[in-house]
Structure formats: structure tokens, C-alpha cells
Amino acid sequence: MNVQVVGNFDDAVNDRPSSSTVQKLIRLSAPAVIIGVASALVLFAVEELAHRLEHLLWSALPDLLGLSADSGWWIFGVLSLTGLAVGLVVWLMPGHGGPDSATIHLIAPPLPLRAVPSLLIAGVLALGGGVSLGPEAVIIGINVALLVAAFRWAVPSIPTELIVVLTAAGTVGAVFGTPVAAALVFTGLVGGMFREGALWDQLFLPLLAASAGAVTMSLLAKPQFALDLPAYAAIEPVDLLSASGVAVVAAGLGLAASAVFAPVHRVFRTLRNPVLYITIGGMLLGLLGVIGGPLTLFQGNGEMSELVTQRAEYPASALVLIVAVKVLALLISAAAGFRGGRIFPAVFIGVALGLLTNALIPSIPLTVAAAGGVLGMVLAISRDGWLALFIAVALTGSVTILPLLCVAILPAWLLVSRGPEMIVHVSQVDVLEHTAGIERRP
Template sequence: MSRAILAVVTPCRYRVPMPGPSAPSPAPATPPGPQLTVRRLMLLSIPAILIGVLSAVSLWGLNQIAGQLEDGLWTSLPKSLGIASDSPWWIFAVLTFTGIAVGLVVWLVPGHAGPDSATTELAATPLPLSVLPGLAVVVMLSLAGGVSLGPENPIVAINVSLAVAIVARISKAVPPALIGALAISATIGALFGTPVAAALVFTGMVGEFKMGGSLWDKLFLPLVAAGAGSVTTYLLGGGFGAQSPFDQYGAPQPFDLLQGALVACAAAAFGLVGIYLFPLVHRAFHALRHPLLFTALGGILLGALGAIGGPITLFKGLDQSAQLLADPSAYPPGQLSVILLVKLAALVVAASAGFRGGRIFPAVFLGVAAGLLGGALLPGLPLSLAVACGILGVVLAIARDGWVALFVAVALVDDITVLPMLCIIVLPAWLVVTRAREMLITPDDLARERPPARLPWGQPASVR
């Protein structure tokens, strides 16, 4: 994930006058870039706050519209028809309809809803404004229709594009790459309801900022944007709230370290199964070439998977994680195994079949289910630590970011006492995933699919 953000941030170069041939060499103590003065930080804080607030508002608006549509599809409409909303046939019908609707938008709407989310990470370069309406529509359709993807990748792309366009009209003094970095930070803060996640993500690559000053000078503006986004999210009634009913873990126990590492490594390995299937499934879908065909087929398969796994395997997974955690004893190991297999298959299909969305929120759900399964199979392991380890392993495999994995694991179980254990358990889990491929369709993968130079609906193959 940090490498993806670098693609946005690294073009942001602060120009430094270079000495001529006869000029003396700079003193060794001179920093590699200009210092960020207090005045400059204060001035840049103004667009950072505005970007933070607007990023949170756009996320809130998208979620509100998607929520209204979800209520219509899964509550009002089946009730008016006298159909149970959790009926396998209704689940199949809604997801099939969602696949067809998304395929029509990708095919017919200008901009074709932007790049295929399978080819993008959490960060994003600015898109033409004409692309954003179609992208917003397909994200709302996916969120409302029960597709196993989150809003994170598309909403980051939307916010980066809007921020760059808006700030460019107001002032040319702020570099577009810095605007994009602030929009990414603000959106991460809004998604998780706290600037801590953004700070952790940016800490991994902050050294690439070509500007002088301390670490906190470089983190200052991203934290301002993320803080504004997270505060705005809470004022609007959102946030990534803790959902754990477990008792505090308490003092670390040596044997728990071994058991927790087993759960985290097994969860990471399980996530890697889906990651290695990802390019194969993507190639199979895109062999159909037309977005209406492969997205409609994806909707049909998601409908079948949803009918098997039930409502708990639908949607992005955050509310469903709370449902699992509310009563862990209601889900025996056999049922948890089915939930895990169905949800992983649904994530791979949704990410491969042309739907637009992110993969972190479904990974969190998979981690919760994996942790509950690990806790059931290892009864001596406290459930709070087991769930945290499951989240750590799956998120680490899919997001490939240790900071995000640690943050989400601690935040969801709402137990800071598990953090010392997780800081050690993350090390063997990282060894499991570090040399594995990422959950991303690369240019090499696209080349193996041998797409035509131009696809039948007029969209260049490079942005499928």
C-alpha cells in the first residue's frame, strides 16, 4: 500500500536552486530540501483542513445514498412483494441484477467507471472529472447490492480527483501531488474514523517527501487532513467503531504467543490462497472481453455464493463482522469454515469481475471469522487475541501493510492489551506473506491475458 501512495507523492518535488560550476558546495549539514517553516505549515493547513472535511463529506454522501438504495433492495422491495429478504432466491436475484446494472454503467457511461479496481491499490492518481459520476454510481450499486467489496479504493480515487481539480482552480501554489497525498490521508482518516491509520500508512514512506525537517514536520499536513476527515466523519455519525464484546486480554502469556502466531500465520496463508487464484479468475472473466458479459456473470456467481453462505457473507463486511462478534458461540467451527470459504470466493469473484471497490473491509471480515475459528479450535487462546490475530493475518496478506494490519486488529477488538503480543506475532506472519504476490493485477498479468489493442466498447485495455 505504501508503494501505491508513493506513486502519488513522489512527483511532489520542492525545487532547490542548484549551485553553478563556480559556486561553493553546500555545507554537509544542509538538509536535502527546503525547511518547512511554521508559516508555510500554517498556510498549507488551510487546504489540508478543507480537503479533510470535503473528503469525509463525499464518503458520507456516497454511503448515505448507497444505504438508501440498500434499504430499498433488501427491506422495502422484498417486503412489498411478500418475499423474505434472506431467501436464497432473493439474494441470487439482487446480486445478478447488480452485476447487470454495474456492467451497463461500465459499458455505456462516459469514462467507463474508471480503471478496473483489480489493477489499482488504495492510492490513486487523479482521474478526469467526467469519469467520477460513473465510478460513484457503480460503487453505490455494489455497496447496496451486497457485493463483497468495500468503498475504499474508489472513494480515494474520487476524493483525489476532486481535491486536485478544486484546489487547482483556487490556487496554483499547492503542488497537485501534495494535494493528492492530503486527499489520500484525509480519506483514510474518514474511512477509519481516526487519523492514526493515515499516520501509520504515511510513516512507511514519509522519507520520500523531498523536504527538510523532522518526521513530524513531514507528517504534519497529512495528519491535519486525516484529523479533519475523521472528526467530520464522527460529526456526521460515521466511524470505524470498536465492536468487540470480549474481556480485556490482560498480561501476555508465553503459550498464547505460540497459539496466536499459529492463528495469524494460518489466516495469512488462507488469504494467500485467494491472492494466487485472483489473476486466474480475473483472466477467466476478462476472456469474455465485454464488461456487460463478465460483470453480469460475476453477479450470477456472487448470487449463487450468497445463496450458499447466507446474508452474513454479503456486503463489504463491517456490519457483518459486528454480527459475528456479537455472539461468537452461535457460529460453530463448521459454519465458520463455510463462511470463510464463501466470503473468500466472493471477494475474489467481485474483485475479478469488473466491480469497483476495495479489498480491506472484506479482509477484515475474513480475519474476524478466521480468528473465531482459531479460537474455537484452540480453546486455551483468549478470543480477543484470537480475533486480533485472525484480522492481523488476513489484512496483512491482502493489504500488505503491517501498520494497517496492526491498527485494524487492535481497533476492532478494542483491546490495547493485545498490542504487545501482536507486535511480535506480526513478524512470523510477515514472513508468510512477504515474498508472495500481492492482490493486484499487474501489467504483466494483463499482458498474459492478451487483450486487444482496443476493447469493443472503446475503452483502452490499459484502464480496464
């Protein structure tokens, strides 16, 4: 392959941002900080609403009625009613809950403001009702719609595309409690958006928005993702093979779920009315919750901490059941029309798969197995290697494991790169029609 070199090495090393670039970055710094802070505040407010609903449905009400929230009937009933409620929102409310989460990537075009209330309600119902989806897609959708509208009115000179990127960066920084995740995720995106300037110049504003979001969220809620895993002090040669093997198995499981995602989505849509197919989705989730138990409900963030802390109570057979149920729950939650993201459930599945690997092969360190499982599963579901690496390292709380995971991601990426994605590819017309609540006739 022929490579054309522009300029010389010394020029590249001594390159400095132009005065116009510096002035532009300084001028946009304040909006970036405002966007980051606002993104975190909305995230905090939505999660508070979801937590209050969760407390009502899974603690206050069963206590008032003298019932156990862990009983099969309660789990089935709450998830079935959650499906009914979300179905009614998607069917009847203005905006219809925004576009189907199964048809859009994490960063999507801005929604009309009329869709925000229905998206908010549908997202809070899913999060509080125990659906196996995370908050990231809903929060980014709400934040982008609100902040794009606000800046179009207040500062119309700032491009909408930049507002979308900064809002997504601020939200990702707030969700993970650190700007590092946003910096990694947006490395590829800004490289494609901005054709001039060094990469650091391009990342400056997204990183600033992410930092503001992370700091704000840390002050409000102090998010913590590190699990109580054994310390990993030094890399052993055999661990390179172990981590790679676990990552490949996890990626393969994620690809298998992705391969059937679109067909499952189509089966649900044959019912046409969202009240029908989302309610049935809730009932199926209820049945899975009865089989897998409370640990397989919700987005999985708190549940995976509990799983790791109490891992001695779960033999390999129980972990197989947990992994299988959670994969099916993620598949149904995302395909049946619930609003939410797929990253957090994927992290839970990766952790559970790592625990299962360690239970079957105790010679593989638990931390290596868990990190490899998270790496492979998040990679398959998100198709973002940076995000997969970051989450795997963050959950272990060990920088020592990073070189190991940089090796493990290579075979996993070779498997994933040409495999099916967990997204339903539809035309823009179809997405807009769904947002408007229009069902196409055959």
C-alpha cells in the first residue's frame, strides 16, 4: 500500500494550534461546561425518579400489602404491568416515546421536544419496573433534544452537530463518573467530524463537557463502578491466553444474541399495536424474572456488585442459568419496544460469564475472567473497542490488567468486526414514521 506523507516529521512534532483555533476553543468552552453540567443534572433527576419508582414498586407496595417482592407472582405482575404502561405511553402520548431504541445507535439525531415527555416516562417506567435496559440511551436522547433546542434559541451560531456531540460527551462522562470514557468513545467520532487540527484540539470541547458532567455527577451521586474483585498485581503469560479465550467466548455469545435480534424484533412488530407487543414483552420478562430471580432484573449495575460479593453462594449451574436468563432478558427488553440502552445489561452478563468461567476453571484468576467477559460482551453489543476496554478496566479497579486486555481484545475484535450488530437497520422514513406513531401497512 502506498502512503503519501504530507510535510515532514519535524513539522508534525512541532505543530501548534493556530490562534483562530485557540480562540474558537476558548469561546466554546463556556457552552461546553454548561452542556456537561446540564447533562449531569438531567441524568441525576431521571435516575432519582427511576429509583423512587423502583422503591415504590419493589419495596413500599409489597410491604404495604404484606407480600414478598421476590415472589414469582409479584415479579411477573410488576413487569407485565410495566409493559402495559410503557405500551400505552408509546401508543397514546405525543411523540410516542421517541424512536424505537432497537433502531438507533447511542448517538442519534435530535428528537422534537414533543417527544421528550413520553421518552422520559417510558424510560423511567422501564428503569424502575425492572426491565433489563440501562439509562444511557434515554438520557442522551432527552439531553440532546433539550440542549439542542435551548442553544438554537440562545446561541444559534453554534452548529447543531457540535451541540449533539458535546451533549453526548457530557452525558457519557456523567453516566460513568469520569471523562476518560467519553474521551475514548469520541476519539473516532471527532476524527470523522473535524478535518483540521490535532486530535487533542478536536477532543478538547467534548472532553471539557464530559469533565463537567463527570464532576457534577460525582458531587451529586458519587458513582462507583469498581467491583469487589481480588487484586491483580502482575500479569502471568498464561493469563494472556485465558483473557483472550474468555473475551472470545463472551463476544460469541453477544454475536449470537445479535444474530436473532432483528428476527425477534420483527416477530413482536407483527402485533402492530405497541400496547400488545410491549405488554407481551413485559410478560415474557416477568417469566424470565421468575426463573432467574431478582438478580436478573433491572439494568444490572447494582445486581452485578451483589453477584460478585455473594459469588460463593452461586454454583456453576446457577451462574449458567443467570447468564442465559439475562441474555434473553436483554434480547426481549431491547426488541419488544422498551426504551433504554444495552450497555449496562451487557456488562452484567460479562461479569456473570467471568464468574462462571472461574467456577469451571479455578486456575483462571477471577479478575481476569470477569474483565475478559465484560470486554467481549460489551465489544459485541456496542461495537466500541474503547468503551469495552474502559469498562473492563474500570470494573476491576486495576490498571495492571490494561495491557492484558489490549491483547485480549484483538481476537475478540476479529470475531466481532464482521458479525451481526444488535440493532435493527431501518430507513430514516421508517424511523420517522415510528416516532410519529404510524404503523406501516403491508
